[in-house]
Amino acid sequence: MAARKTSDLDSAYLQCAGAGSIPVTRSMEQQPRPKDNFKDWEDPLYNDLRKLFSRTKLREVLTHSSFYEKEGKGNSRYVFAGMFVFKGMVAQVLYRYFTGEGTRLQHVLGNLFRNERLERMFDELKLKTFVRAGEKFDIKTHKHIFVYAVFGYVTTLDEDIRKWFIAKYILNEESEHLFLHKKRNANLLAQADAMVRRTDGRRLSLEMEVTDEGLNRAKAVLSDGAVLCEAESKSWRYARTKVTKLALNMLATPFRKEMLSNPDYQARVLAREEEKIAKRKAEIEAHDAEKKAIREEKKAKRKKIAQARNRKRRASQAAAKIRKAENAARAAAKAAKEAHPMSAKKRRFMEDKKK
Secondary structure, eight states, rough: OOOOOOOOHHHHHHHOOSOOOOEEEETTTTTOOOOOTTTTTTTTGGGGHHOOOOOHHHHHBBGGGGGGSSSSSSSSSHHHHHIIIIIHHHHHHHHHHHOOOOOHHHHHHHHOOOOHHHHOOOOOOOEEEEEEEOSOOOOOGHHHHHHHHHHHHHTTSOOHHHHHHHHHHHGGGGGGGGGGGOOOOGHHHHHHHHHHHHSSOOOEEEEEEETTTTEEEEEEEEEEEEEEEEEEESSHHHHHHHHHHHHHHHHEEEEEHHHOOOHHHHHHHHHHHHHHHHHHHHHHHHHHHHHHHHHHHHHHHHHHHHHHHHHHHHHHHHHHHHHHHHHHHHHHHHHHHHOOOHHHHHHHHHHHHOO
């Protein structure tokens, strides 16, 4: 007797514990989706993921708890490790190798792990292909959760792998601007200080304090103790930038009036504006020429398609005329044959056949 073939429904509800074991019934919500997303796993796009994960481990790390009906499953422990353990490892690198006050390092760390960057990392690593979550869970707005899970798993790997990952994805060229020293001519405080010294020989410095409301207050203070201006903000860095720009604007106002009335300056500004207009005009012309070339190419393509369609239509019409003529000839032959009188011999033969 032939064995009954297991149906798809049986396969969805049965899980065998081993050879010869009794099938155990499980709910469909607890059963992982029978979908394998690793068909392109050997693609070079996933070189870094293959360096970190096996397929089984990647599934585990990128499966949200909402995917399971039973509590206690999912990647929440990896997410926790990514948010605190991995971030602590990066903070340790900053503390050891980068200069600056604690507040500055804190701002740098916050910039390294901002959501915008984590979401971009989610897309770069192509994690969407392997992520699993419940139907009601919005993956698009929680991309950073899965990136933190990856970070958490990295903390369990060897030190060399951790260093490689941090260097490639965290402390890379994209973050270089957070650590580089600003050139003096690009430093607003240095410009303001130079302007004060040129005016009356005093120096300008910044002082920071925290208000009773918890805001950061920055003061632009001259060397004789006079406060030039001050600004407040929740952000320590923005308060410094804001007060520096304010001080620079106050110091530059008298010189700005003199400069704006200078004919040479006006001529230079006019020349720059004309150059900008000419450059913009050239860009527009180049863009229009490119669009025109694309239109011409599409027009030529449509023309070829129309010509091919016309040739096909004419061929179909010619074939139809031939078929029509052949049908007319057959009809005429048939009519002529039917109109031809029957001979007496054939009539007797037909009568005998009927009998």
